[in-house]
Amino acid sequence: MEATQKQVIDKASQKEKRRRLEFLVKLFLFIGVVIWRVYYEDFLENEYRIPKNLINALTFYISAHIIISFTRLMLVAIYLRRHHRQAGFRNNFVIGINQIASLLSFVALVIGVFFLFSIDPKQFFTSISIIAAAIAILFKDYINNMINGLILMFSDHLSIDDYVGIGDFRGRIIDITLMNVHLLTDDDDVIYIANSTILNSSIVNHTKRNQRKIIIEFSVVPNQIEGLNELERYLEQSLKEWKSQILADSAQLRVVAITTTTVNIKFQLILQRPSRRLEKEIRRHLNWQIISYINEQKRTESLSS
Known part of the structure; x- marks a missing residue:
């Protein structure tokens, strides 16, 4: 996952450098257009029969593009x-x-096309108002996605490189576009989630919380545990390999909720320093330890009966 992230960052850096190079090319092209309009407009129109509409359209588009x-x-x-x-x-x-x-x-570009064909924008949009309304209805979801994309881009709820849970998906955000958010999962799969779906979903942003904290939530049947203290000691002892990387006395287990059939438990600890690789490793280890503990309790119960 870290290697994939590095590739994304390198690609973004190369893209930004390419944009700057393209800007220089556009700048020289803009200077050429200005010289063309000032000194050679009549010459090109008379000698080479280049339509004035084409000259106006190119001048407008290149000028607007260079300013943007x-x-x-x-x-x-x-x-x-x-x-x-x-x-x-x-x-x-x-x-x-x-x-x-x-x-x-x-x-x-659209306005440049209007210049090219000598179209009055006001008259054009008035004449196709009914068609434009139909197009707006047909592309309502796309327009909604684009607006939601801009909302996401200029908000601080989700950011590039945040580790989030969106619905059934979990991973790190590597890009936000006008149409969707690109999510890199723990399996290095890239998932594209529509912006409208994100704004209408419950989102867990793990990066916004304490980045050093690891929380494992699970449920057990009451007769599968002999006591919380024993389970807490069992999990703490299984973490000896990472003892130097875990904040002392930060590991604790507590009951979140109790129902007639299950006990909802939360086990948490705090790392000495943030590390996504270490968090993933410890989280996987704890999940297997909890499963092993529950299975062991089941075997003990079946033997005693």
């Missing part, structure tokens, strides 16, 4: 410098700015 790209780069650069981050760093703010820049670039 420059603004995006400046906002991201200021944010990274203020927070002492390197190029390629990704969080909700950076992703949100990138997605908004992409949306604005698409809008600029």
Whole structure:
């Protein structure tokens, strides 16, 4: 999982460097368009019969695109410098700015097409208002997803690299787009969850809590345990291998709820320092120890009867 995360970070860093290189290319192209409009517009139109609509459309789109790209780069650069981050760093703010820049670039492209075909935008949208309403209804879920994506990007409920539980899925967030959230599970599978689904689901953000705390919750039948103290000692002794990495006297077991058929129990401990690898290792060990303890109690009960 850590190797996959490193690949994601490296990919994001390369993508940011490529964006900066693309900006330089766009800048030179923009300078070329300005020179073209000032000195050669009539020449190109008369000699090469290039339509003026095409010149206007290209000029508008390239100018708008360079302004959007420059603004995006400046906002991201200021944010990274203020927070002492390197190029390629990704969080909700950076992703949100990138997605908004992409949306604005698409809008600029649409307006450029209007210039190309000499279409009056106001008249165009008025004439297709009924069709536009039908399209809005058909693509309601997509539009809703995009709005929810922007909400997620500029909120602090979920962030890149958070370890979360969403419904039946559990893993680390590696990307947030306008359509979905990319979740990297413990098995290194990437799951795409729609933004609307996330905002309508119960979410457990394990990163927001104490990152050093490990909590195991389980239920047992009352006659499967002889006493809480014995079970607590059993689990503590099984953790001798990691004793130096666990905060002293932090391991404790307590009853969460009691019903007529089960006892809900919570066992928790605190690590000396946060470590996702160590947490995963200890969590797996404790789960197997609890299962072994319950099975042993069942065998003892069957032999005594």
